[in-house]
Amino acid sequence: MSDGLVRILHGNTFVVSDTRGDIEASADDPTGLFSFDTRFLSRWVLTVGGERLTALSTDDLQYFETRFFLVPGTGTVYVNATLTVIRRRAVDDGFREQLTLLNHDGSPVELTVRVDADSDFADLFEVKDAMAKKGTRTTRVEDGRLVMAYERGTFQRTTTVSSTKPARADEQGLEFTVRIEPHGSWDTELHVVPTLLGPGGRRLLPDTPVATGRWQDMEDDLERWLAAAPRLVCDSDSLRATYRRSLVDLAALRFTPMIAGSRSLPAAGLPWFMTMFGRDSILTSLQALPFTPELAATTLRVLGDWQGTRVDDFRDEDPGRILHEMRYGELTAFEERPHSPYYGSADATPLYVVLLDEYERWTGDDELVRGFEPEARAALRWIDTYADLQGNGYVAYQRRNEQTGLENQCWKDSWDSISYHDGRLPGFPRATCELQGYAYDAKVRGARLARQFWGDPGYADELEAQAEDLKRRFNRDFWVEDGQYYALALDADGARVDALSSNIGHLLWSGIVDDDRAAAIADHLLGPRLFSGWGVRTLAEGEARYNPIGYHVGTVWPFDNSFIAWGLRRYGFKTEAARVAAGILDAADYFAGRLPEAFGGYDRDLTKYPVQYPTACSPQAWSTGAPLLFLRTLLGLDPMGEHLLVDPAVPVDIGVVELLDIPGRWGRIDAFGRGLVDVGRWP
Structure with a gap:
């Protein structure tokens, strides 16, 4: 039995998306990236060549990690897809998404890959009750990163989106121009980092850098838990x-x-x-x-x-x-x-x-x-x-x-x-x-x-x-x-x-x-x-x-x-x-x-x-x-x-x-x- 949503979580943070890995939250929709009762991502949509993707399968690797297998467009029984898109997502203090494209064709392919991102910074009670915000939201591009922020007095929250491969960042997301050789591949890792600030801009939590090694740390922690x-x-x-x-x-x-x-x-x-x-x-x-x-x-x-x-x-x-x-x-x-x-x-x-x-x-x-x-x-x-x-x-x-x-x-x-x-x-x-x-x-x-x-x-x-x-x-x-x-x-x-x-x-x-x-x-x-x-x-x-x-x-x-x-x-x-x-x-x-x-x-x-x-x-x-x-x-x-x-x-x-x-x-x-x-x- 399933409600068509994919959930991954770790500690104080969780992500709820559709079976493609996309997030398109409405006012009272429990999808998004949440941490400490705030929604830090309300939109996270991947397109390849201007097309939305179709889900083939979803692998729940661990409670903190999942993998989405996708193809562009809807496809038909008469036309084979020549491109596979894999999203491997893991939640830590924010989340990391390893994005991989596989070209199955005998010819090279040039594509535009885009991730649209937005945050409404909704309080969890606002999500449940469909309430309006009272503070100020801003979005800016800073050193190739997308930074979304919300401020109401001393209450400050930010979401930062970045990539390990160079991207064109604008106020709606990140965009890549990609060339993939015949039977080749392309990948990048996307990082989404929420930040909680208090009076005077003081961080309420340590600034934990995103580290790929944390994936293995979380797997080791789970194995120790099960073994005990x-x-x-x-x-x-x-x-x-x-x-x-x-x-x-x-x-x-x-x-x-x-x-x-x-x-x-x-x-x-x-x-x-x-x-x-x-x-x-x-x-x-x-x-x-x-x-x-x-x-x-x-x-x-x-x-x-x-x-x-x-x-x-x-x-x-x-x-x-x-x-x-x-x-x-x-x-x-x-x-x-x-x-x-x-x-x-x-x-x-x-x-x-x-x-x-x-x-x-x-x-x-x-x-x-x-x-x-x-x-x-x-x-x-x-x-x-x-x-x-x-x-x-x-x-x-x-x-x-x-x-x-x-x-x-x-x-x-x-x-x-x-x-x-x-x-x-x-x-x-x-x-x-x-x-x-x-x-x-x-x-x-x-x-x-x-x-x-x-x-x-x-x-x-x-x-x-x-x-x-x-x-x-x-x-x-x-x-x-x-x-x-x-x-x-x-x-x-x-x-x-x-x-x-x-x-x-x-x-x-x-x-x-x-x-x-x-x-x-x-x-x-x-x-x-x-x-x-x-x-x-x-x-x-x-x-x-x-x-x-x-x-x-x-x-x-x-x-x-x-x-x-x-x-x-x-x-x-x-x-x-x-x-x-x-x-x-x-x-x-x-x-x-x-x-x-x-x-x-x-x-x-x-x-x-x-x-x-x-x-x-x-x-x-x-x-x-x-x-x-x-x-x-x-x-x-x-x-x-x-x-x-x-x-x-x-x-x-x-x-x-x-x-x-x-x-x-x-x-x-x-x-x-x-x-x-x-x-x-x-x-």
């Missing part, structure tokens, strides 16, 4: 391919924020979310913990360093609150958007404590746990002090920035994601059910950290008592008796928002569900209203707002399903967990191993393949992490002190699974499983 991860040996070719795709995409999404020094953590997803997100980085780090624990360490450090310290209504900031999103574009710089950073997330803060504890359980890194004790305590205080907006002891949210803040501050953050069974939308504050599960889990885990590492058993006792009380009240107040499930939320009056949703699976993961109710929750999750055969829908069929291609109201999210499966295993539902995993992993085959952000929630008996969601991010961090968490769940991996517990429940169709050299406090260890679980068959 556990090795998967299994009977299923598709699972092996999906596993490798996940590891490669996680490498691609490694993001080095300006605030993080040289350390990287997972960016949320391409194209809209290539930046640091609290919730997304935490959940992806949890998924990837048994495979690449260093992502979790960096996530904890960076999010802890930028934890909220004050009450700031513009940014929805509170003391102890973990950020939601960090941006670097023009609208943020001029405080037309609050993302510097923005704190409008109600779940990232308890999840921070969950990740801190889970990280120590896997790695034994008690130094980090002790070092970030103040941050963890502040996060736990936030739950009780600032998140209890209704005064009933539950985590709730209501934005204070009414202009640009998020209405829904849970993971289902679209406007219509939280509704009653009849489709009405509740008022604010809203206390969604999974937030209470996260808060419960954070208190339980915080108690363990306080007792074992912070030397404060009294605080541990206090947290355990709070967790026990929260669980008791939650099972009383959120339970929908006539449906035998937990309400999606409590509204501003404390009444149940009674839609049936996938959120109940997160409750199993957190452990807040009473044991005698877990079977009913599992039945709903695997029942026909929620389970499509490909995965668990975000909202149950039959709810008034159900839409199989609605963003949070009926689509299937791989990340969501990975935590649901983990929760099912926690309560002993091994077969059900395996069935959820099998459905999503089957779907991965139809996306070439790369699970998108979401896909359609249609019943599997209606479609032979999962239906693509039109604007899904791909790759997307927590979808990339989903196969990793499924592997952990299917093999039943769980740290027990200095040992790793392995309790496999693998679907029959997957066969034998061996995960070798799993890193952790035990050093490296192997896990094995055999496909013995019958998860049923679909048409």
Whole structure:
């Protein structure tokens, strides 16, 4: 499945083009060269002999590199093309494009080769919302280079285009006059370099020169990344391919924020979310913990360093609150958007404590746990002090920035994601059910950290008592008796928002569900209203707002399903967990191993393949992490002190699974499983 776009990325920079390698961005089009939330190229069109090119094929060499095979014109079945054009493009701090022309004719050929270039310097929010610019754009030719610039006060951005072969540069691009001998070739390398300037023309990033050797450096870095991860040996070719795709995409999404020094953590997803997100980085780090624990360490450090310290209504900031999103574009710089950073997330803060504890359980890194004790305590205080907006002891949210803040501050953050069974939308504050599960889990885990590492058993006792009380009240107040499930939320009056949703699976993961109710929750999750055969829908069929291609109201999210499966295993539902995993992993085959952000929630008996969601991010961090968490769940991996517990429940169709050299406090260890679980068959 493909949307006809080609994406390559590295670190903070990515390029989205058509299958020819051309960029022709409109106001709300996500194509272009982007870096630090600014589009540095909005036009990049190659012509040869005055003709546009036709794509023959595209080779995705690596996540940071691709190659386009092209011919001039459209051609016919009666006329063979006599010229091949190859564009080999690699992304680093900008991008480099090696342009090669091959003459297949017995006569020499003389051609004009031209690259038209332009930049609108659009902020990523402007691209999404089709907004106009407020600053001044200029274009000039300087020493054979094309220099495009944008300035608004102290906010300055430039894009410089140059070539290794002499070119005629004008304000629209670069042009070459080329003669190619019979069966000969011609090539040049085009360099596109973005520059970020601050007050006084100060560079905000080091001026990194373009170097061809960086291609090999990036390939070596990827090989080291893959070699450090556990090795998967299994009977299923598709699972092996999906596993490798996940590891490669996680490498691609490694993001080095300006605030993080040289350390990287997972960016949320391409194209809209290539930046640091609290919730997304935490959940992806949890998924990837048994495979690449260093992502979790960096996530904890960076999010802890930028934890909220004050009450700031513009940014929805509170003391102890973990950020939601960090941006670097023009609208943020001029405080037309609050993302510097923005704190409008109600779940990232308890999840921070969950990740801190889970990280120590896997790695034994008690130094980090002790070092970030103040941050963890502040996060736990936030739950009780600032998140209890209704005064009933539950985590709730209501934005204070009414202009640009998020209405829904849970993971289902679209406007219509939280509704009653009849489709009405509740008022604010809203206390969604999974937030209470996260808060419960954070208190339980915080108690363990306080007792074992912070030397404060009294605080541990206090947290355990709070967790026990929260669980008791939650099972009383959120339970929908006539449906035998937990309400999606409590509204501003404390009444149940009674839609049936996938959120109940997160409750199993957190452990807040009473044991005698877990079977009913599992039945709903695997029942026909929620389970499509490909995965668990975000909202149950039959709810008034159900839409199989609605963003949070009926689509299937791989990340969501990975935590649901983990929760099912926690309560002993091994077969059900395996069935959820099998459905999503089957779907991965139809996306070439790369699970998108979401896909359609249609019943599997209606479609032979999962239906693509039109604007899904791909790759997307927590979808990339989903196969990793499924592997952990299917093999039943769980740290027990200095040992790793392995309790496999693998679907029959997957066969034998061996995960070798799993890193952790035990050093490296192997896990094995055999496909013995019958998860049923679909048409």
